[in-house]
Amino acid sequence: MILLGIILLLWVCSIRAAGARPPSYAAWAADSAIARGQGNGLDSNGQPTVSYEHGEFQWALRLLYERTGNKTYYDYIQKGVDNVLLPNGTVGGGYSAVQFQLDPLRVGPSYTATKEIKYKTAADEFRAQLDIHSRTAQGQFWHKIQYPNQGWLDGIYMGEVFYAAYTQMFQSHNQSAWDDITLQFTLMFNNTIQTFATTNETYLGLLYHGYDYSHTAVWASPDRGHSPEIWDRALGWYSMALADTLSILPSTHPGHKSLLSILQTLAPRIAAAADPSSDVWWLVMTEPGRTLNYFESSGAAMFVYALLRGVRLGYIQDTSGVLVGAAKRAHQYMVDNWVVDHGNGTMDWTNTVLVGSLDGNGDFAYYVSQPDDLNDLKGVASFILASYEIEQLPVDY
Template identity: 70%
Template sequence: MFIPLTLALASNLSTRVFARPPSYAVWAADSAIARGQGNGLDANGNAIVSYEHGEFQWGLRQLYEKTNNQSYFNYIQKGIDNVVFSNGTVHGSYSVTDYVLDPLRTGPTMIYLYGETHLSKYKVAADIFRGQLNSHPRTVQGQFWHKLKYPNQGWLDGIYMGEIFYADYTSTFQHANTTAWDDITSQFVLMFENTIQNATAPNNTGLMYHGYDYSRVAVWASADRGHSPEVWDRALGWYSMALVDVLDIIPISHPGHAKILSILQTLVPRIRDAANPTSGVWWLVITEPGRTKNYFESSGTAMFVYAMLKAVRLGHVQDHDGSIVRAAKKAYNYMTTNWVVANSDGTMGWLNTVIVGSLDTTGNFDYYTSQPTDLNDLKGLAAFLLASLELERLDTRAVE
């Protein structure tokens, strides 16, 4: 069994040095924990309801299930306890009436903790999040707005933030609610139909633009469907992870399962083919390969590796010639060689994750490439944890 760094040991990292674990998944998780990342607090120690914390907790859950190491569960619970009061009220950094999908990514952790502990506060908190969706603004077609301040805009990011929680809540508490399952399916389908590149698109990759404005008033909105001008790797990464994760949740008997599966089967080969043939990883702006200022970005790459390997592992996508797994392993090798850094204290550092990508300005190439990258950015490190878990499952099967 892998033994992670405990919180007590983590507090002494400035003077102690620890051996590198043989598992990259354990190393990534332990390193983030040692730095106090993903624990429901911001850099100043204030409570924050953060989607990247929810992403990290999703990986820690899987690592806890793999290792049975209680410290992972304890860290997950502490992270949610930092943002949920004893009566179930969610901390003041969150407000239903802000109508932002991002915070809902912590919702699956609340549902998980309720199932494990039966403490009512976690159910109350999840109910608050679910209540937001009842009044969350939508386009005429029914797509949730990404945020209240972005009217009529659907972003790929929002599917990962909102729909995994929506599906998890429905599965746990309203399993027979076919209206909800229909709605969840519609969110995935509408996003796909409104953002997928068509055959006449310049720099066509057959992949999905970052988002769209159904009202077509945003400065970046195209005349046909209102889509943004570029395929940004992390937005597509969020959507790809959402596809493979929601297929674990939505009933196979519901027609939405087949519709979402079809989208996944369409995208995975195209994602494989969009990787840089030399490095095996993906450009920040996938629609502008090799252009000056473009670069290989780590969070999107890790997300693609996770989605590709999980899709093959669960039989959602057939890999008859092995090219999908080979592509994922090539990208993973690049990640561990170029973006994983061994620190002197035994932790690992993570490089080349772009801090932000938004559609609040121009949404063009110059915007994306002007955003800085960060060291140990949790959006990328959590995705690397998830990708590592999938690769380790693949290697275990090969041995067996």
Template identity: 65%
Template sequence: MLCDLTLILVTLASVVLARPQSYAVWAADSGIARGQGNGLDTRGRAIVSYEHGEFQWGLRQLYELTGNQTYFHYIVEGVDNIVFDNGTVHGSYTVTDFVLDPLRTGPTFLYLYEETGKSKYKLAADIFRGQLNAHPRTAQGQFWHKLKYPNQGWLDGVYMGEIFYAQYTSRFQPDNTTAWADITSQFQLMFENTIQNATAPNNTGLLYHGYDFSHKQVWASPDRGHSPEVWDRALGWFSMALVDILEVISTTNPGHNTILDILRTLAPRIRDAADPATGAWWLVITQPGRAKNYFESSGTAMFVYALLKAVRLGYVVDNDGSIVAAARKAYAYMTENWVVSNSDGTMNWLNTVIDPQVGSLDTTGDFDYYVSQPTNLNDLKGLAAFVLASLEYERLQN
């Protein structure tokens, strides 16, 4: 009897500790177990957070793939923590702050409206859409990243604002040609103002973190006002925005080809910027191998997601297989170096550089600035990106 009981306990323990075969499921379940991405901050207060929106996008895909209601219920819980029954968005969100970051939760509002029909989610989405009507812009028409950063466009902001803008337009204003042209312009202006030119030092042909159209910031270049370095996560946000927007904007819309051309320009350059030995990407891509630089996990995961999705959906033709091979190599490095198994069956995620300090271009924006910021254990920006990268990798495997 004792031997039988011991066997049962050992068996139960192995079930508890056994991790899912899917890294996407393992990462998502670990985040849920820690209460991450549920519309609350670490003190249990409501917060409208872009990284929660990023995580919810991964959970939505997992729900649609697996049918596991846990993911859907967690999405609902997260949004209900920041949206009152009358549709008011709370959790420190204020329209007149004019910040693009909170709008990343907007796609979840639209999704829940479609799934449940509850008007509060539509009303919440309307509030976000109303912000864009009054959001300040540069003279060229680029949304400022934040009101407190006048005339600054950041790569991050395109992921935060334009996916929601496009999804809202597709659902409620599909014939609004002005809106579609505006959405396309946001991508085009960002690309043109931040692309490294042939004469740039440490030229990768990729995109600087952001630009100041007024040229007033200490870091603003004389030509276009761009910042001095290519930061991996900023480029990662923009790369994910490219592949996600192309699923929303119709192929008959002229903006589709404009955005597609940007993706096709950047994808092989992103591939080529990976470290040849490891396959990962440096925190500061323009300074590979420099002392204090390191391989950063959130940007690497974002690139794997964007590259694999671009090939899977036929946006980028990978004739020689080098883009998929690069993503495979990077993914292997991620799982070997940044995933740590815990005794409770969850996983930890390593090497994601923190925000908000490193996300801001309100200081020097130079190499020393980026590498001075610490990394964060289980940072949701990186964990959510790993969920997304794993979803694409597992689709590739299957």
């Protein structure tokens, strides 16, 4: 029996070494991150942390667990959640509602999977933040307290997926909550949609990184106060939030139709914005091919996930196969260029930009000056999600 196990192990290793496709890129990426101890509710010093990156990773593990039944993923999520909780069930890890940040709420969906009291206590604490969180005069949540009147695409993914998951689990008949969730998406769309191209940018009809309702930020445009560039990961966050929230928001609520319309508008434009020579997307999408611009991995993976999930769940019609074809080609580029076999049963993931912010000028020079990061969890989790959807495609698609 031991000899048979050794033979099978050597056979798997020889296939991997020969460049054959592994049975599941999603599982390989997830297992690799788990082996590195990523996304477990602890920071690099072993201290509890409330991290949106961990929330995204836990969402990916949850989908894998539901598909495979592999309890390793469920147990890892639970361990990560428990590492952050205090004994009385409240949220530790430095979290405080009065910090008024949307980012921490992305771990919230991990606390809404069960009505067990200690997890509901934590979910209630996150939900209570939304009742006091600062808003623009139109009703958009501020991204953070230090950015008054600013809405960022990132914040939709951080706040609204949790908002929807909580409402579904605990307040499914709360129509005002569903209305508010819809409002967050529509305000962001209306205030950031590119309606024309300025001198240096390409028209894509997609969404700028964010906007300042007060028009006081140095980067705020004269018309709606939007930022000057379309950054791939910000658009990726918003696109994934659309696909995920549509699977939660009741189809009978008018907001479902509103979000469908937005996703159906953006999806073909995202596919069309891929670079024709590589089939993936530029970091700064509004300035393709400009010196120092490059193909960035987290945003690309997010687009693949959102496109395929939207098609698979029937939110986007793709009778011609354009969207699925674009997503498949992009995924192939990913595995050919950004997946690195580490040689020990794990893989590395490359080309994920470390950060993107509207703290400064929000211009091209800012985005391309940010370093990329090996095995950045924002990229790894997004690749798991993209691969999860690729692996849901019919074999003859």
